[in-house]
Amino acid sequence: MRPLLTDLYELTMAEVYLRSGMDGWAVFEMNVRPHRYRNVLVSAGVLAAAKEITELRFDEEDISYLRSLGKFSEEFLEYLRGFRFDGDVYAIPDGRVFFPGEPVMVVETSRIKGQILETMLLNRVAYQVNSASKALRIYHAAKGRMLLEFGARRGADEMAAVNVSRATYIAGWAGTSNLEAGKLYGIPVYGTMAHAFVQTYRTEFEAFLEFAKAYPESAIFLVDTYDTFAGIETAVEVILHLRDKLKLKGIRIDSGDLVELSRYARRRLKEAGLEDVVIVLSGDLNEWRIRDIVDRGEADAFGVGSEVAIPSDKPVLGAIYKLVEDEAGFKHKFSKGKVVIGGAKRVYRFYDGRGKILRDVVAHRSESYGGEPLLVQVVKGGEYVFEEDDLKSARERFLRDFSSVPEEYLNLDEEVDVAVEFSPKLKFG
């Protein structure tokens, strides 16, 4: 975490707090506002951010830069030089499903430390939660078909792209085309070929043949460079030609009417006795187009790029990070139609007999509730204490949680009422 990846005002406010002795105990929380396309959210990036809080240091270069602005006292710069996060953090761990309005992260610390973290925590967490939550919608729409993340070129930056690969893998996707994500996180990598490859050879047949000879175990032919119908014939020809030598055989269609073309392709492949050839579809896919293809078309796998790299239905997640309690009590906020219910919170989940989520109860930290705690302590007195923060565990948490989400919550079109209740103490205390 870059300590200066923050808004100037976080530090000028902190300077004033220090001067006026307003640095008592304070609790901040991050939560996400409701949106009709984000009824169900998936935690992602939260554990890494919590860990990074504990490692946050302002180095001499940072201090010199801040001094050069002429806005900070030496006393405050000294405070920053000694900055060590020594509070507690509760988080809903990566991979878990949660809902709008529930705190995904609760930071219990001093006012200055909590304030300083605002911008950097939102930056590190919100985008990843948005990616993972979008990925859940697509995972739901794909109904078990394989999903491949192809968004590296559309990413906002190198690590933004890697984080998208990671978020989609958490949300049940099979893998990514992004080799850096494969290297850093061990995410399975997949790929086919580009139109430029087909154009490089004199004929489509030659292009497919050359590729199949090099990659007999993963020969997926891109059939829409010139004419898709002719491309399907070429693929059939090459597959029949090399039949015994090819292990995985497939075609990919990246443009046109994917429903019609995929149905045609399946029919044609069956006629040719090639029932085992997989059909991969790509090209501006989102959850709605995938739902339609699953209903009416033929697909074994989908490749999705832009729409998960930067989701166009909700490019910026409405995440907020707010002061919710201090020594003076709960900090409610009702202005501007944006309600913040005060109080240092915990979240408890209850299930029905079939293992489906019945309701979540958001309560004050002083209250005891039964149910499964969603917010778990990940930082204790400045030390990172959560152990299952590998990617595999996050994906397992997602798969378990996904199967517990009531079907009606997975509505892709409308905002739904999710059963999140606030304890009487939070509402009236």
Add this chain to the structure above:
Amino acid sequence: MRPLLTDLYELTMAEVYLRSGMDGWAVFEMNVRPHRYRNVLVSAGVLAAAKEITELRFDEEDISYLRSLGKFSEEFLEYLRGFRFDGDVYAIPDGRVFFPGEPVMVVETSRIKGQILETMLLNRVAYQVNSASKALRIYHAAKGRMLLEFGARRGADEMAAVNVSRATYIAGWAGTSNLEAGKLYGIPVYGTMAHAFVQTYRTEFEAFLEFAKAYPESAIFLVDTYDTFAGIETAVEVILHLRDKLKLKGIRIDSGDLVELSRYARRRLKEAGLEDVVIVLSGDLNEWRIRDIVDRGEADAFGVGSEVAIPSDKPVLGAIYKLVEDEAGFKHKFSKGKVVIGGAKRVYRFYDGRGKILRDVVAHRSESYGGEPLLVQVVKGGEYVFEEDDLKSARERFLRDFSSVPEEYLNLDEEVDVAVEFSPKLKFG
């Protein structure tokens, strides 16, 4: 540039090219497809990307990871180990205005090297061009009012956020709240206060007073934490109270009907004899809302966050990187309604007598045209040769170019015909 920030298929295709001896001279270009909200584009991130190409190396960790995939020959891994970009790159330098369809980058190299760069170049450049181009629209709408970039918390990642600060500064904005961008690039930093600050003190009056005492040279009071009308009164009170001690005095309104509230605020400030108090507006602003406020409201400065961090009108720029010429000739492509005109290109700009852009001519590299060359050589035989790649120069190029853009190109609502002509040789050669 992370060498593995690429799609697997770039490397599997390269493996096949190497095996089948298809590694001759080849030219690739990046350009942007037309879109009604991106009629005028601003180059950003292009120079850094070009420089990074020359420094791109695959280290032993990368090679080991690739070997572990079982998809690459030792011969190819050896090729990657020795990878040094030794070709030429032409680019439209950061800050320059260009148009859809024009190559913003031309890479003249071998087929394998050009192919390997595809994903990473699109990742490094497209998002930044989108940010800068969105920033231009907002700059146009603001008609000279000060623009502040407040998007750090909405950024897709740390460096993505810094790149947005950089892109907006290039496009004429006054500065950013992002301290990391200030530190790394010397961009002026700005900030006011948050609602949490006002809530921290017993009264709004006390909050404003404490802040003003610490920051008499930049006291901008956020007036909408509780009731905006009352907040304006409090600000007036504090300013009158400290009048002689305050240098820059201002109020910020972050919610509600900004047109009505800003008009009320200006009236009230005038009544109180405070003509010199600046009004800063923020809260989900975009070019259309700013245009409306400039027309009907009162504002000296605007703070913009989400809409420039991740523009919702066009979250993913339609940038492509394509093979356009090889030893066999031009590579045109007409499929799918996405035309690629082949040929290794250069771009020449012509102006009218008033210094406005008359037309750009895109020609083949073998052709001589008059006019101002837009694509300049930035890498020569693998060496980075462009000198004016500091941020200040980029901003100056923008300001100069912006004043040369015909007014009708700056339409915020519709796709316009921009005068980009392709030479007969490109079209028919």
